[in-house]
Amino acid sequence: MAKGALEGVKVIEFGHFLLVPTATAILADWGADVIKIENFKAGGDPVRFPQAIEGQAPPADIKPSMWFHYFNRNKRGIGLNVMTDRGREVLYKLVEKADVFATNFDPRAIEKARVDYETLRRINPGLVYCQCSGYGTAGPDRNKPGFDYAAWWARSGMMDRISAPNEALRPQRPGLGDNLSSPGIAGAIAAALFCREKTGVAQKVEINLYHMAVWGLMFDIGTALHQGVNLKQTDRKTVTNALWNCYQCKDGKWVMLVMPQTDRYWPSFCKAIGKPEWEKDERFDSHTKRMEQNMTLIATLDEIIGAKDAAEWETIAQEYDLVLGRIQTPLEVASDPQAWENDFFTELEYAPGVRFKTVNSPVKFSETPASVRTLAPELGQHTEEVLLELGYSWDDLGALKSEGAIM
Structure with missing residues (x-):
């Protein structure tokens, strides 16, 4: 298989739910070695088990959800407790050899874990640090939790604009804001890497859901900025252009x-x-x-x-x-010949005799093709492999496990 465009780039993902994991999945599709850090004490990324999001403990025999595979394919995963000194030491060793660190935890959690930009850049001045948030890192709402329903859909005006006049608002599709923002995050990281390659200077990259939605709603927000009014909303019976x-x-x-x-x-x-x-x-x-x-x-x-x-x-x-x-409905899209002819989808073996279908990278490179090579890792699946690469011995791993730093 041909090498991906980001072959040799090492990415540390300190993220959860969808925004950063989806962006780093894109980087992994493009060939980057993405190492996903999960807090094994808390059961890992909540998207592993939707039951956990709803407050239910997942039975031991339940496999990770299909959604987890969609947004975490091609990654290696380690179980790490960064709230311990030894666990944080492991993370810092990872950072020493990394090109990118990406997180979407809120600023308070980042500070508590001591993985803020200033701390990590002292460890590795060549590190591209990507911080994603709901509302940005400044202002009164900088610490406010921001799932895409709240920051991307609601706060931006997106939910208001897609509703017909006098129509009751309703919840929209889950994860859409995260998914549509993730290519921008991946592109920003790639641009920062390109800049580092040309100038030798690494930098911090910031992206937030609120701003990404405002960018997407440019026609409406631009009208509000320049004319001080909301664009008129219509329904299909009154839209001005019948065509x-x-x-x-x-x-x-x-x-x-x-x-x-x-x-x-x-x-x-x-x-x-x-x-x-x-x-x-x-x-x-x-x-x-x-x-x-x-x-x-x-x-x-x-x-x-x-x-x-x-x-x-x-x-x-x-x-x-x-x-x-x-x-079309999603079911019709899943069987659309046009989509299959253009490699929208791919299949991997999930279990003996069981095939797992997923959406391919939407970006096609002629010489360095994107690819979906593996399913998402099991919780802590590559902990030993990654730490041995860092120079830890088997005795070290045993000590770290006994101290609760790794799983």
Whole structure:
């Protein structure tokens, strides 16, 4: 197998839940040697066992959840109690030989564990230190816990903006903010490594969920900054551009039209829906008029599009070079030939005769391919292996275990 782009880069992950573990999984896909530190006294990363998140102790025979494998593949794992002097000594030895240290524990936990930036840079001046948080490392909320539901979805305005007017707010998809932020974290770490390679200077990288969501909501936040108003919210019955809207088909499936430049698409669109006379219809013959007649147009398109199945509309859209996307369920995505043809997914052996499917790295390198090589480690699976690489003897390992520093 060809080497990954980050082959030879050693990453220490001092993280939990999703934000940093997902980012370091990307680095591991790209070839980095990621060593995941888990507090074995607490049962490890809570995502190992969703029952533990809900306050239930996991039975001994339950394997780590599929979610844990998704976000921790390709890593090595060690069980380490960094709240002991000897455990912290092990961590510092890891840092001496590392290129990157990444954490998403809150600042108080970082200080308590003595793994803050200033401490670790004294141990290794060449270390790229990545600190991820909910709301940033300054300001009154710097110590506030920040899962993506609170920091990314709620605080940023994201949850407000994706809801239709007068619609009751509802919880959104778990981990979406973490997952969408993680490529930015991985890219920032890679940029800092590139800078170190060119200049010899390492640095601290900071990313928070709140800011990442604000960046993603740039249209709305930019309007608020410059015009002092919120962009108008609409539902599908009142959206101003009828050609930028979703419609239900005869078979119950939905399609999304995405044609913001309506003048460009209008002649072909009229032919595609069997209404060539609309091209010159004085009600609809300009973008401005179509916006003025939006509700009439939407109601008519509901009838027209509702008369054919989604697959028929996909064929018609392709014939007339129109932008139309079928709205799929996750189950449909999992069997989509387009996704499989482009290597969206891969399989690993989970147990004899049992295959584990997961999502591939979305980034493709022509010469240094990303890859999913192993499942997530068992709790403490590589503790001995990693410590022996650091120069510890078997007698040392026995002493560390007896002291409760390692598992």
